[in-house]
Amino acid sequence: MSAHMTEDQTLLQDAAERYLRDSYDFNQRRERIAEGVYSDPNQWQAFAEMGWLALPVDEEFGGLGMGTREMAILAELCGQFLVTEPLIDAMTSTHAIIGVSQQQQSLLPRVAEGELIPIAAIDEAETASRLTPATTLTQTDEGWHLSGAKHWISAGASATHLTVLAQSADGLAWVLVPTAANGVKCEHFPTHDGRGGMNCQFDLVLEADHILLQGQPASDALEAYRTLAMTLSSAETLGATQAALNTTVDYTKQRVQFGQPLASFQALQHRMSNMLIQTELTRSLIYAACNAADSAHDDAARFARAAKVKATTVGRSVSQEAIQLHGGIATTDEYIVGHFFKRITALESWVCSKGEALKEFMALSPS
Amino acid sequence: MFSSAEHWTERIRTVNASNPIPTDHETFRASIRAFLKEALTPELVRAGERTTSVFSDFEAGRRWQSILHAKGWGAPEWPMEHGGTGWDIQQRYIFLEECKLANAPNPVMMGIQMLGPMLMHFGTEAQKTQFLPGIISGDDVWCQGYSEPGSGSDLASLKTTADLDGDEYVVNGTKIWTSMAHHSNWIFCLVRTDKNVKPQAGISFLLIDMATPGITVAPFSSLDGEVEQCQVFFENVRVPAANLLGEEHQGWTVAKYLLEFERGGQHFTIELKKQLGKLQRAMANPNSRAVDDPTYAYRVAETEIDVMALEQTELRIKGSLSAGDNSGALSSLVKVSGTELGQRCAELLIEAAGQSAMPWQSEVLAPDYTGDTAAPTESVTTMAEYINSRATTIYGGTAEIQRGIIAKHVLGL
Numbered sequence: 001m002s003a004h005m006t007e008d009q010t011l012l013q014d015a016a017e018r019y020l021r022d023s024y025d026f027n028q029r030r031e032r033i034a035e036g037v038y039s040d041p042n043q044w045q046a047f048a049e050m051g052w053l054a055l056p057v058d059e060e061f062g063g064l065g066m067g068t069r070e071m072a073i074l075a076e077l078c079g080q081f082l083v084t085e086p087l088i089d090a091m092t093s094t095h096a097i098i099g100v101s102q103q104q105q106s107l108l109p110r111v112a113e114g115e116l117i118p119i120a121a122i123d124e125a126e127t128a129s130r131l132t133p134a135t136t137l138t139q140t141d142e143g144w145h146l147s148g149a150k151h152w153i154s155a156g157a158s159a160t161h162l163t164v165l166a167q168s169a170d171g172l173a174w175v176l177v178p179t180a181a182n183g184v185k186c187e188h189f190p191t192h193d194g195r196g197g198m199n200c201q202f203d204l205v206l207e208a209d210h211i212l213l214q215g216q217p218a219s220d221a222l223e224a225y226r227t228l229a230m231t232l233s234s235a236e237t238l239g240a241t242q243a244a245l246n247t248t249v250d251y252t253k254q255r256v257q258f259g260q261p262l263a264s265f266q267a268l269q270h271r272m273s274n275m276l277i278q279t280e281l282t283r284s285l286i287y288a289a290c291n292a293a294d295s296a297h298d299d300a301a302r303f304a305r306a307a308k309v310k311a312t313t314v315g316r317s318v319s320q321e322a323i324q325l326h327g328g329i330a331t332t333d334e335y336i337v338g339h340f341f342k343r344i345t346a347l348e349s350w351v352c353s354k355g356e357a358l359k360e361f362m363a364l365s366p367s
Numbered sequence: 368m369f370s371s372a373e374h375w376t377e378r379i380r381t382v383n384a385s386n387p388i389p390t391d392h393e394t395f396r397a398s399i400r401a402f403l404k405e406a407l408t409p410e411l412v413r414a415g416e417r418t419t420s421v422f423s424d425f426e427a428g429r430r431w432q433s434i435l436h437a438k439g440w441g442a443p444e445w446p447m448e449h450g451g452t453g454w455d456i457q458q459r460y461i462f463l464e465e466c467k468l469a470n471a472p473n474p475v476m477m478g479i480q481m482l483g484p485m486l487m488h489f490g491t492e493a494q495k496t497q498f499l500p501g502i503i504s505g506d507d508v509w510c511q512g513y514s515e516p517g518s519g520s521d522l523a524s525l526k527t528t529a530d531l532d533g534d535e536y537v538v539n540g541t542k543i544w545t546s547m548a549h550h551s552n553w554i555f556c557l558v559r560t561d562k563n564v565k566p567q568a569g570i571s572f573l574l575i576d577m578a579t580p581g582i583t584v585a586p587f588s589s590l591d592g593e594v595e596q597c598q599v600f601f602e603n604v605r606v607p608a609a610n611l612l613g614e615e616h617q618g619w620t621v622a623k624y625l626l627e628f629e630r631g632g633q634h635f636t637i638e639l640k641k642q643l644g645k646l647q648r649a650m651a652n653p654n655s656r657a658v659d660d661p662t663y664a665y666r667v668a669e670t671e672i673d674v675m676a677l678e679q680t681e682l683r684i685k686g687s688l689s690a691g692d693n694s695g696a697l698s699s700l701v702k703v704s705g706t707e708l709g710q711r712c713a714e715l716l717i718e719a720a721g722q723s724a725m726p727w728q729s730e731v732l733a734p735d736y737t738g739d740t741a742a743p744t745e746s747v748t749t750m751a752e753y754i755n756s757r758a759t760t761i762y763g764g765t766a767e768i769q770r771g772i773i774a775k776h777v778l779g780l
Contacts, residue, residue, distance in 0.1 A: 004683070249780065253779075269771065269780045270767065270771070270774065273777075276777055277700050277704060277773065280680060281704060284682075285676040287679070306672040309669065309672050310672055310673070358665060361668055361672065362668045
């Protein structure tokens with residue numbers, strides 16, 4: 001069943017898939033993570049050279065000016081190949097926050113070249129909602145004082161800069177903070193999906209040019225960021241889900257028990273059929289969410305939330321089933337399928353949970 | 368948050384994120400709507416509203432088919448030369464959608480949807496001339512004689528025989544689950560013409576006049592108490608050999624062709640979106656049991672998301688078909704999801720209706736009934752719909768058969 005891609009999109013997908021197939025080996029990835037290298041600078045440079053980092057950057061700033069559909073193509077491949085570099089993290093922060101800031105002209109080319117790696121820092125340990133940060137940005141005689149802490153920043157250890165969501169006197173603010181700046185105290189930790197996570201404490205004074213957005217534009221950017229993050233995390237989940245299904249189908253064809261391949265048992269065949277049905281339904285909804293975003297459809301935000309709900313539900317059930325149908329081997333670290341399961345699990349709560357997405361979906365009237 | 372019925376009628380029109388319907392199609396939609404407003408009598412609308420299975424009240428459906436035929440819209444899916452409308456795929460979708468929204472009754476469609484395409488592909492010129500006009504006008508009512516008491520999912524094991532005797536076949540055996548046979552004057556049948564080859568290779572496709580001596584029709588009630596299903600008995604029924612469709616022993620190929628024709632032509636989401644509208648109304652109704660259920664709105668929202676996913680999948684399939692990609696068991700995927708989602712909607716609806724769905728008043732289902740009811744009409748039809756929805760994952764190839772097709776043809780298991 002075709003996915004209705006343009007010629008450019010097909011070229012992007014084919015080239016990216018070829019690269020990752022050749023250069024993103026699962027066993028090398030495992031060894032690298034075991035050595036504590038969660039993000040490979042050579043890979044990031046290669047991503048930059050292939051134009052992936054310029055994808056969400058407008059053409060006038062040296063980018064490719066592509067849309068959500070193209071970003072989703074890469075996100076899906078990140079899921080399929082278990083990419084640990086922060087690609088959807090950087091794309092969302094770049095597109096939705098930096099790309100609409102006053103500083104876009106100076107910052108975007110640096111992002112496209114791979115020199116500046118931005119990741120949004122939103123979650124906090126003690127706050128009622130992710131949308132109401134306790135981290136504050138206050139104007140002082142010396143400049144802008146950022147005070148607070150951000151937690152569990154996925155792949156945060158790979159960032160050069162954080163786009164920090166803070167509360168200011170004028171409403172929400174997005175602040176660009178170099179992770180190496182004085183007054184930033186970071187704690188790194190490995191995460192279950194093979195990434196380098198990070199907690200950060202901020203107590204520093206910044207020049208005004210570090211404030212990317214403030215007030216209503218900052219709130220709008222938060223909404224745009226979350227909508228894009230929901231769609232791209234759904235796409236990455238989809239890639240991992242499809243890969244988990246494919247791995248399961250291949251394995252059950254080879255694994256012989258009771259004198260016949262597991263795939264010959266009808267009880268297992270029907271479970272795999274369900275996995276396929278649900279994966280394809282999810283794919284349709286995610287592509288629709290991308291197209292809705294790219295055509296500025298009135299229901300774009302609603303489609304993104306629907307995609308997030310569906311992808312999260314299906315990703316969880318398919319990856320759990322993938323482990324069950326494999327049997328014991330899937331519970332070992334050296335076998336790939338459990339890693340799809342872990343990445344899918346990480347994405348479930350990244351930026352937005354299924355429950356949050358469902359609640360927001362219900363509050364949005366269709367056009 | 369949960370808005371009025373009118374809002375929902377608007378809402379359940381096609382939401383297509385990738386391909387908004389072009390404006391000239393909106394003109395088309397308006398013309399369909401205007402026609403429906405004029406042509407649908409209150410009684411026909413009641414027949415549509417009180418439809419609780421695939422079939423509406425038989426006479427109402429038949430009347431509606433003759434109205435459509437007079438307008439030239441008797442079989443929009445058919446090619447122009449046989450009376451089709453020449454509408455594109457989107458216009459045909461709009462037509463179905465508007466008919467559903469306006470509560471038009473469903474005519475018996477086995478002739479138009481199933482036999483018609485097979486006749487056009489395999490029929491002789493004489494057969495086409497003889498049968499197609501009666502199908503499209505609704506003057507002939509066709510039923511489908513495939514399943515037998517011993518041959519359900521394993522259809523190829525069917526035992527009804529047809530032995531050639533001169534220029535006639537002599538048919539003996541029985542068919543079951545023959546929907547609407549008691550209203551039909553023709554039946555298309557799969558019969559065994561060769562017992563000495565593998566099962567699929569010995570089957571032929573016969574067109575049989577129900578008035579032929581030796582045919583007995585025994586209707587029986589479904590779980591909701593309504594009579595739609597029949598068993599048909601054949602005892603030395605003599606059928607002209609000229610009524611063979613396709614080559615002798617090629618009946619399996621003829622029947623399989625229909626699957627190709629159907630592929631991608633299924634529109635479960637039109638009906639499902641109508642169900643979603645009912646769910647929204649149930650939530651807005653202060654007397655509904657949904658108001659006592661804190662999980663209800665969430666379950667409806669998740670169901671709506673699943674319907675959106677199916678709708679986008681149906682659109683993807685249509686796109687694939689027009690791009691010439693006819694591979695994969697796509698119709699199986701859509702059938703499984705569409706029917707299971709319909710069942711979920713039906714479950715949610717009886718939950719909202721609560722005990723008000725329990726009165727069993729089959730007279731209320733008649734379109735000319737305007738008397739008292741023990742509960743609101745919508746509640747009375749809700750339970751019948753729920754009960755009948757269990758059949759949807761059984762007929763037309765069970766959900767298990769569909770999953771088997773997906774396992775074999777998509778996953779290669």
